[in-house]
Amino acid sequence: MFMKRFAIALLSGILALSLAGTASAATVDVAVPTVKVALDGQTVDLGTNLSVKKGKTFVEYATLFKLLGYETEFEQETRTIHAFNDEYDIEASVGGDIAFVNGQTVYSTGEVIAENGRTWVGLRFAGDLTNHKVSWSGKTKSISLVFQGPTEEERAAVYELFNKMLLVEAADDKAGFAGLLSEDTAINAKEVEEDWDKTKTKTIIEDKYIESFSGSEAVVILVENTTKVSGEFFPDNRSQNRYTLHKEKDGAWRIYDVEAIAMEYTDIPGMFKQTVEIPDADKAAIGQVFADQMKAANEKNEDGYIATLLDYPGKEDLKTTLAEFFASTAMTVTTDEWTIVEYNGSDKATLLVSTTTEVDVDGTKSTVKSVILNAAEKVDGKWLLSADATVLENEQV
Structure with a gap:
């Protein structure tokens, strides 16, 4: 609620990484190791649910997460562990390189393995994910987990x-x-x-x-x-x-x-209903400068595009960038709808516009619908647009 003035930022796409991984080639030692485990100061007997591989301690996943206060599910098709409580939601796959904690990615290479018909999770890894301080004592050959969260x-x-x-x-x-x-x-x-x-x-x-x-x-x-x-x-x-x-x-x-x-x-459609009163001449001038900008883009005219913008220190650099972009991209932009949503009564306004862009990059064609918020300012009697436009929505159709 304290960010009423919505963030002006370009949101980059997130690369979807598969949870499903290949089976680990590691072999878990089936003999019960001489490693002791204590949770919040209380010794825990894990029996055959605890094993060690090359000095690394693993615990059978359901046993471990139940001990830490989590419910668990296992997706057989993708071999994915799902552990959850009121605060955390964890997903990790056998052989996967990443896990998800409340939607955020963490590295998990070698931490979830399948062996002897069971699924095992690295003890330190699970402790770290669930906000436990994990300590090893070589003298007593013991692992201590202490919850770091609030009561x-x-x-x-x-x-x-x-x-x-x-x-x-x-x-x-x-x-x-x-x-x-x-x-x-x-x-x-x-x-x-x-x-x-x-x-x-x-x-x-x-x-x-x-x-x-x-x-x-x-x-x-x-x-x-x-x-x-x-x-x-x-x-x-x-x-x-x-x-x-x-x-x-x-x-x-x-x-x-x-x-x-x-x-x-x-509510993108609702944004276009938030139109404000502005003199017809100013509204027409703002609409025209945006139309000139789109015309310049369609004609690959970087000078014409730059002429629609307010001055700022990187203007010449932008001109070079536009020239390189226009040289490699065939593009047709059309305006679908536009309105003015902010106006200070004299020389500043905000334009809200939806566009459809057909793009051809090296023979690959795509169509994108965009909703853009753009500040406009009157300078020496002429309306110009800010180069720092906000893309509220990009949808490939």
Whole structure:
């Protein structure tokens, strides 16, 4: 909710890596090793569910994750382990090079193996994934796992901050917002307050978990679904955000920083309904400069394209980049819909436009539909566009 002024960023695609892997060639020693395991100070007898291969300790997956407080499932077709509790969701495949923890990738080469009809997981690997401190004592030949996460009481205290955050938003309480920030906060409170005055929103927290925890700092991941209630232009969105919290002298948790991890816009058609009043002459001029920009792109005219842009230090570099791009790409861009969603009453506005682009790169053809947000500014009586346009959506059709 504190990122009402949505992030201007280009989102790169994520390479999908297969969970399914080939069977490990490693052989697990079936003899019961002389290795002791302690969980939170209590010795655990794993019996034949614990084995050692070349000095590395493995435990049968269901036994290990149950011990750590997880439920488990096993997908036979892909040979994928699924372990989960209220805070963590883990997927890892036999022979796979990566695992997933709450959707984030971690390396898992050699950590999940199949042998003697059973599936085994590296003990240190599983401990690290589940936020346990793993220690080895060569003297006693023992492994210690100590959970590093919060107690139920500590977890409740952390989550209480986000309950307050939702109440502040619902009450449209700008003054209450300041009380949510830590004394050393990295957030620019003034900017947030300015956006607060412009737009009222409603946020639903769809999911949350504590990524790391200590006595003075907690890092929490939230999945937030935020919609506009009233005010100026705001694109409804579903975002994943990382909140870093600091514990203050009074013992209360407060927000030090917020980082956007991912964002998707949930109501593109609704954005085009957020049109604002603007003099016809200015609206026509902004529409014309964008049309000129698209015409220049279609004609591979880098000079014409640059002529539609506001000045900025990298303008000449962009011209070179455009020339190289136009030389290797055949492209036809058409405008499907456009409107003005922000206007300051004189010389600044924001253009929202949807386009269809047909691209041919070395004989490979594709069609992409895009939704773009572009700042416009009147300079010496002429409207020009910012080179830093925001691509809200790209969909290949």
